[in-house]
Amino acid sequence: MTVAQPTGDQLVEMLAALANPLRLRIMAKLAGGRDYVSHLAREIGISRPLLHMHLQRLETAGLIVGSLELSEDGKAMKYYQVAEFDVHLTASTLVEAAETLTRSDPVPGPAPKETPR
Amino acid sequence: MTVAQPTGDQLVEMLAALANPLRLRIMAKLAGGRDYVSHLAREIGISRPLLHMHLQRLETAGLIVGSLELSEDGKAMKYYQVAEFDVHLTASTLVEAAETLTRSDPVPGPAPKETPR
DNA sequence: TTCACGTGTAAGGAATTCTTTACATGCGAA
DNA sequence: TTCGCATGTAAAGAATTCCTTACACGTGAA
Numbered sequence: 001m002t003v004a005q006p007t008g009d010q011l012v013e014m015l016a017a018l019a020n021p022l023r024l025r026i027m028a029k030l031a032g033g034r035d036y037v038s039h040l041a042r043e044i045g046i047s048r049p050l051l052h053m054h055l056q057r058l059e060t061a062g063l064i065v066g067s068l069e070l071s072e073d074g075k076a077m078k079y080y081q082v083a084e085f086d087v088h089l090t091a092s093t094l095v096e097a098a099e100t101l102t103r104s105d106p107v108p109g110p111a112p113k114e115t116p117r
Numbered sequence: 118m119t120v121a122q123p124t125g126d127q128l129v130e131m132l133a134a135l136a137n138p139l140r141l142r143i144m145a146k147l148a149g150g151r152d153y154v155s156h157l158a159r160e161i162g163i164s165r166p167l168l169h170m171h172l173q174r175l176e177t178a179g180l181i182v183g184s185l186e187l188s189e190d191g192k193a194m195k196y197y198q199v200a201e202f203d204v205h206l207t208a209s210t211l212v213e214a215a216e217t218l219t220r221s222d223p224v225p226g227p228a229p230k231e232t233p234r
Numbered sequence: 235t236t237c238a239c240g241t242g243t244a245a246g247g248a249a250t251t252c253t254t255t256a257c258a259t260g261c262g263a264a
Numbered sequence: 265t266t267c268g269c270a271t272g273t274a275a276a277g278a279a280t281t282c283c284t285t286a287c288a289c290g291t292g293a294a
Contacts, residue, residue: 008141009138012135012136012137012141013136014206015132015133015135016132016136016137018129018136018211019129019136020133021125021126021129021218022282024125024128024129024214024215024218025215027208027211027215028211028212028214028216031208031211031212032212036241037241037242038241046283047283047285048241048242049243049283049284049285049286050282050283052241052242053281053282053283054282068241071240073292073293074290074291075239075240075241075290075291075292076240076241077240077241078240078241078242082208084208085206085207085208086205086206086207087205087207088203088205088206089131089135089202089204089206090202090203090204091144091148091199091201091202092148094135094141094144094145095144095145095149097141098141098142098144098145101138101141137251137252139252153271154270154272155270155271163253164253164254164255165271165272166253166254166255166256166272167253167254169272169273170252170253185271188270190261190262190263191260191261191262191270192260192262192269193260193261193270193271194271195270195271195272
């Protein structure tokens, strides 16, 4: 599935996933070809659990896809590869995205008032 | 100045700035026309100090531009408006961005080793 | 059996980010 | 002078995110 114009929530998740130097490098590495977790961790020079966490974040955001495969010598290998995506960031695309925001922050309730001194 | 293909560090900063529902709404609001801080805070329904911080984050990222102006009745008004930007997110653009990453995380030093049990 | 290498995940602390509260300034109008 | 509305910022707590350490399991080869 190709992500082009995601909803506001999806966009926020994607951007948050990409807004990290480490994850950006991970994406770049994977863009050069699929790889499995342990090997990729050594490539990049970080611990496997840490990479694992970042991979999850990227996968949840729909930026990469993982598949568990069995190597010839019987080992379980988890391969990841970049998903297809093409996101355009522009004032107008942000407006569209903001319209479909459901989550979180600004509670539509009463505006917090600033205590006048 | 129009931002099109920012450096890795700049991109991370921009994405981090946009990866927040509140700031996305702020961008969307400002895309509909420039506004000053207090008014915008009421519009969106958040406290002014909070908005102030988010605006700073957006401005630092180069996504908005602020200008302090004097209203006719002598009040200092800080107007913000969206900057021009056009960022394309694709596997290949990420690769380019990652090449110019200077900051932070993965220390090029020795890879942290996982204690074998 | 032990070692090397693959997987996953939980627990804890460090570091950031987000948010509120509170105080500071300045100007015009009542 | 006081009030309303504009600005900015500091301090403190809550909530997240990031990272390390440590444990779990499984398989093939020595």
